Amino acid sequence: MANIQSLRGMNDILGSDSELFTYFVENASRIAKNYGFTYIETPILEETALFKRSVGESSDIVNKEMYQFIDKGENDVCLRPEGTAGVVRSFVENKFDRAGGTYRWYYYGPMFRYERPQKGRLREFHQFGCEVFGVSSVYEDANIIMMIKDILDFFKIGFKLELNSLGDQNCMPAYREKLVNYLTDIKEDLCEDCNRRIETNPIRVLDCKNENCQKLLYNAPKITNNLCEKCDTDFEKLKEILDFNDVEYEINTNLVRGLDYYSQTAFEFTSNEIGAQSAIAGGGRYDRLVEFLGGRVTPGIGFAIGIERLLELVKMQEDEKDVIYLGALCEDALNILTKIASKKRKDSKTFIEYSVRGFGKHFNLAEKQGANIVALIGENEIKDGTIFIKDLKTKEDKTIKLEDF
Ligand SMILES: [Zn+2]
């Protein structure tokens, strides 16, 4: 019988990868909590309609990449392709939009996209993200950006921050019209995707990856030159706060999101360390998304970090804490070791070897477990109430009173 394997594009996370994974999630969570965020967990499976409404029917994600199926109760359901939609659904469902106030939530977990498998693309991948509701102040936009910077700094990841403003209901429609006029004139020279988008989603033409298109777009009208007074003042203020806090950024007027509920601040953190200019985190304001999903108008802003991609860059900081290996030199020592272990485990990683061995064998096993302290008890130690300790790094050993260990 053939062995069963994991599904295409879906990986186990284990060994050193899982250590890195938890190291990232624990520290990113800690930083988010320091910024006042609390954890939210939403279901992995949601109604397909949720993503059609929030991610948008015209997007590639909804068109081609949804992990969608009909369940046994005839419900049209989908494994979540991203995290924001479920969080907003929960926000509205729990009537926080009616209660008012400020909500800061972070989440992490698996996301699914049914993509054609290719190198580096997973069908199950993980994101860490944050969403804020009820804050319209541009200081929150700066707060979010500085939090991502803190996370990347903690993991010693070099990055470039790109920034744009997408305007709002007030100034975006007029800009869109200007852009469509410009694009219609150069239509013949733009690629097929761009031509389709002029009709469906003209703003997305700006981030076409085709080099020829980018050349032609060089003189296209820029959103940042077409902002209304409020959007312009907010954008200037955001830049001022970032400057004041020594956060470096570049303005990229081609950094866009294709959906109507996005407004004003949009940002992306990229890194050169994994291939050419890969995005590692992105987000922005979505002041109309709650309304799009049936709630009361509530300002919102959020971001997501792709964990797998980031882990290629995370260097684990050397853990200074002792890892202790406890071994028995005689059968009677084992019970004593269980007692020592339960004390030591209050703040150190501690292993017990259950088989009685000699010194040399214990040292070998301890090294394999990644321990730096070996502590052994035999008949003599039991008699004297002592324990034998060896530091595997300095190679020093000594026998000390058990209560001093
Ligand atoms: Zn194009």
Ligand SMILES: [Zn+2]
């Ligand atoms: Zn505006």
